[in-house]
Amino acid sequence: MPLSGPAAASPADPGLLAGRVGLRDRILGILAVALVYYAAALFPRSPSLAYEAYLFWPAAAVGYTALFILGPEAALGLVLGSLVLNLTGRLPWSIALAMTALQVLGPVLAWRGMVALRCPHPNLRRLPDLLRWMGTATLASTLCSAAAGTFLLHRTLPGGFHDPWITAFSWFLGDQAPLFCLGPALLLFLVPGPALPRPTRRLARLGLEVGLLLVVTAALLLGGQIRGDLSPDFRLALRFALVLPVLWMALRFGPRGTAIGMSLLSMAFLASLETPGRLLPEEAIRFSQLYLLVLAFAAQVTAVSYEEARQARHELGLKDLQTQRMEAVGTLAGGLVHEFNNQLTVLLGNLDRLRDQTAPTPECLATLTRIETSALALEDTVGHLRNLSHQAPIRTVQRPLEDALAPFLASLSGLPERIAFQASVPPGLQVVLDPELLRQALQILLTNSLEATDGPGHIRLRAEALDADWLSLTLEDDGHGMAPDVLQRACDPYFSTKPVGSGRGLGLSIAFALTRQMGGELTLDSHSGQGTRAELRLPLSQAPLPAPVAPVSART
Secondary structure, three states, rough: OOOOOOOOOOOOOOOOOOOOOOHHHHHHHHHHHHHHHHHHHHOOOOOOOOOOOOOOOOHHHHHHHHHHHHOOHHHHHHHHHHHHHOOOOOHHHHHHHHHHHHHHHHHHHHHHHHHHOOOOOOOOHHHHHHHHHHHHHHHHHHHHHHHHHHHHHHHOOOOOOOHHHHHHHHHHHHHHHHHHHHHHHHHHOOOOOOOOOOOOOOOHHHHHHHHHHHOOOOOOOHHHHHHHOHHHHHHHHHHHOOOHHHHHHHHHHHHHHHHOOOOOOHHHHHHHHOOOOOOHHHHHHHHHHHHHHHHHHHHHHHHHHHHHHHHHHHHHHHHHHHHHHHHHHHHHHHHHHHHHHHHHHHHHHHHHHHHHHHOOHHHHHHHHHHHHHHHHHHHHHHHHHHHOOOOOOOOOEEEEEHHHHEEEEHHHHHHOOOOEEEEOOOOOEEEEEEEEHHHHHHHHHHHHHHHHOOOOOOEEEEEEEEEEEEEEEEEEOOOOOHHHHHHHHHOOOOOOOHHHOOOOOOOOHHHHHHHHOOOEEEEEEOOOOOOEEEEEEEEEOOOOOOOOOOOOOOOO
């Protein structure tokens, strides 16, 4: 049962930290964004660096992450902060208004691009989200800042720029470097997200690793300034050697540790560029910007990729552990089924003989009926044990998926009125399985979804072909969900969170065993307060159907 990231939010959702807040809190949020944006735009202010406006502009990171954190209302704060910044500068008011529009348009375009990609709240612990966020931010920044901004100032300011193309490139690097160095830290630390399990390390060892990393980084950054007699080539080589501690940081501390580490490293890198008494050449500035940008990109991608690989190994280990548990339980259940069947045969046979030989008094008949009811209930339990032991008879047939689902869909007429059920089953899919096993597995999952949905809710059944060999059959609900520790044990036999006497804890374990009997795999994905998603991956047959079949209708 792998634990995945949070469920994707709909494009209409506000920011991750936005919610049902009052007008006063909204106004304070807008003012906070404006203040942070204005303060970030004033850094750095160093008289010894050329192109100070383009070297490293943290306001870009604030602008391009505020919308993902607070939602569309953050745009008002960006407008206010950018307007104050440009009107208090040396630009004419008309140019200041135009620059404000461009500085706000870039983050808005990036945010809308992520909404169009169905990723309005990127989770930077996932590589696809990280690459989408970096790509849309880079494109929007290039169009609005580096291209339109440079063109506007070049055409309107007296004298313009000596080389607009070089200025645009420096402007682009000045936006992208802080965006990649500071942006991930803002999103990963200000946006709540599920904490992934990490290997435990002793505090002393962790402190030693961090201390060693700081020492190596400081030596590489400050070595050229401490030894003034070093050649420029050797100083440059020291800068390139920063790749080694940065990659080590990415592999050891994960996405969040790498994000904060790159933020601190970028500030230290800028401080190391300070050379009292002279200005750095423009080429050195652009090289430093590009180097920081590439270093941050490589560090973040490495950290996220390694984290995903480690999480995949963890999930694979959980699956193997669950399989071993079920195999052990199946072996035990197989022996119990044989013994119980022998005893039930004797018990039920003697009940029939006793009924024939006993005078038909009401008291005797009632007693015999109670005994027979208990015996039949025990026989039902033996049937569950047979399913766990993989000894249930299987009648595998090839048929269209909608026909295999017909018995299950026919039972939905008894659903409570508070539940809206929707089914999406495309025609033309053929499966080779036992329809009764499929019905039992889906019925167990539906029962759990109903119990997890206290009030009005939705349950959705969706089928789709994953590839030429496998079919995905998903049942989703919007109930209360499961905590990570409960999710890891959800399919364990006789594990239940219900009060004693309210449940036997066999439902999901039987569904797991039934899915394995059909040659498939059951995967659960759930988070507290976010519902549960149960996916059955079943083998798919590609034999052609004799005629098209109409899709299954949905009942709402």
